[in-house]
């Protein structure tokens with residue numbers, strides 16, 4: 001007689017299961033095995049990556065934040081673009097104020113900064129359309145007239161344009177990543193123009209002299225500079241937008257672009273720079289070092305809560321230390337379709353508020369069935385009231401030279 005023990009009871013169960021398994025499998029096709037190594041039993045999966053939409057099984061609190069706790073200045077939006085029709089460039093509005101304002105009211109957004117106001121005639125049209133009728137709700141930034149860079153006297157012309165834009169009512173200057181990644185010596189051909197090219201010195205100085213903060217987008221996520229292959233964490237995003245890849249060709253590296261921008265900030269200490277998209281949101285220690293080095297630098301978070309929210313402890317410490325230098329922004333585009341992380345609407349604002357105000361765990365950073373900027377989810381950083389006020393409106397108010405809002 002065999003003495004009964006827990007060990008041989010478990011062994012017996014395992015044998016029974018194996019035997020039963022053989023019976024069940026008899027006469028049925030055997031599942032295919034992948035070559036993952038000895039002992040692997042993973043059934044070959046036929047589901048395409050693009051069709052995979054896993055849903056989290058975590059039972060964790062889900063806090064809805066329909067309104068920001070304090071009034072918000074959204075420092076990074078695109079309510080309009082400059083659109084070229086034949087020889088004429090005109091303002092193209094992505095929405096009407098009447099469409100946008102009710103959403104802002106419901107979400108407690110007091111003011112939107114429309115960064116892409118253009119220059120010349122387009123700037124005037126844009127200011128007349130958004131800012132003049134609603135000066136306490138919309139402000140407009142101007143952009144450089146890059147098409148003129150080949151003309152003699154461009155540096156002074158560009159500086160004069162900044163002064164003219166200020167007279168028209170523009171509140172700041174916006175630089176797209178065009179500078180560093182697209183603009184070439186003959187505008188579209190020739191070598192790339194460097195961000196710290198001396199021809200822009202007069203422009204940076206003029207912005208500082210006219211108290212116009214410079215919102216500058218430099219470079220892009222680090223993965224955009226790497227091959228679009230199976231190791232790239234933004235493989236799906238780059239596959240959907242191959243033109244977003246800056247790998248190879250004559251593109252500078254991410255670090256070279258950042259360093260060129262840093263030299264501009266160092267050279268123009270009286271000009272305030274708002275480094276959009278957090279500068280390099282994958283590398284917070286690097287960004288912290290820059291904020292320590294350049295007192296005229298600030299950061300804005302638009303379209304980067306996906307990065308900030310997947311490193312919530314580092315981000316929370318960063319917000320503590322640099323609470324006077326961080327601006328709220330969404331990079332929202334009314335009517336946008338191909339970048340879910342930027343589609344203007346109530347859902348977008350609620351995600352940002354949830355990230356900043358709650359300690360919810362593992363939620364989507366964009367209103368989309370699949371995370372569009374990488375296959376991960378984010379964690380809220382639960383900021384205290386004092387920091388929320390600064391990030392939501394106080395820092396932007398100060399930079400834009402606005403009158404202090406009455407906030408209870």
Ligand SMILES: [Zn+2]
Pocket residue numbers: 076077078331
């Ligand atoms: Zn933007």
